[in-house]
Amino acid sequence: LEERLRRPAVMWVVNVTPDSFSEGGVNFEPAAAIATARRMLAEGAALVDVGGESTRPGSEGVSADEELCRVVPVLEGLAGLPVSIDTAKAEVARRALELGAELVNDVTALRGDAGMAAVVAEAGAYVCLMHMQGEPRTMQAAPRYEDVVSEVAAFLEERLAFAVAAGIPEENICIDPGIGFGKTPQQNLELVLHLDALVALGRPVLVGFSRKSTIGKVLGDPGARTGTVAGSVGAAVAAYVRGASILRVHDVHEHVAALALAAAVEHPEVAAGWA
């Protein structure tokens, strides 16, 4: 997996939920999700992130049984392929790891379920630790920070130490500022501008800006609840240029091409071969 996640890597989001903010349930049918996931890997995604619980602002959460019902058929259909599981529940993570998932993407950074750290450690799995202020149901009501960048960095540093103390090797951990998780548009942009503060923690940084409402707001719609593909690509490239390693996206083809060009600028020796 480490090889696949070399910068820049694209993680494709498959939300097996009826209520995802960005897609409105297009991949709720397992067969559709599996077929599309295979196509996205062929188009250059490094990893497929399977999620059965929406974390959109205002969402309520689902039971472990419901979440398992949603994700297990998809995970079974993707056996042998590079998969991560987007869950905060230890029981869901354990089952997903048994079915071949390699990374646990936990938006609570191991705070949501007391059993999660042990499940990841025992499986020798990778984990993504994400910053969130509050919880999805209420997080956008009134985000408050003295200094968003240093607070997010301090939080991730603490969660990193917690994960290592729980037996998860540091090499298996990536970190994420949690774009849109208890942050205003301005705070989201500030986190990207100062991404070096997170890169300095020494672990790969994952950024998920794709289709989020900040994009629509920057583009002039104050009531936006989502963002365009072109705006998402711009945000991903901005994050990559400031050191992001993994970009979590809905539109693989566009992001892979844009990031390939941004990467070629950083590696002119590769392009020299085409002269």
Ligand code: HH2
């Ligand atoms: N964003 C979402 C969900 N999971 N995980 C990480 N690590 N980083 C993110 O930024 C992130 C995430 C929310 O977006 P999406 O999956 O598109 O929507 P929904 O939660 O409504 O299914």
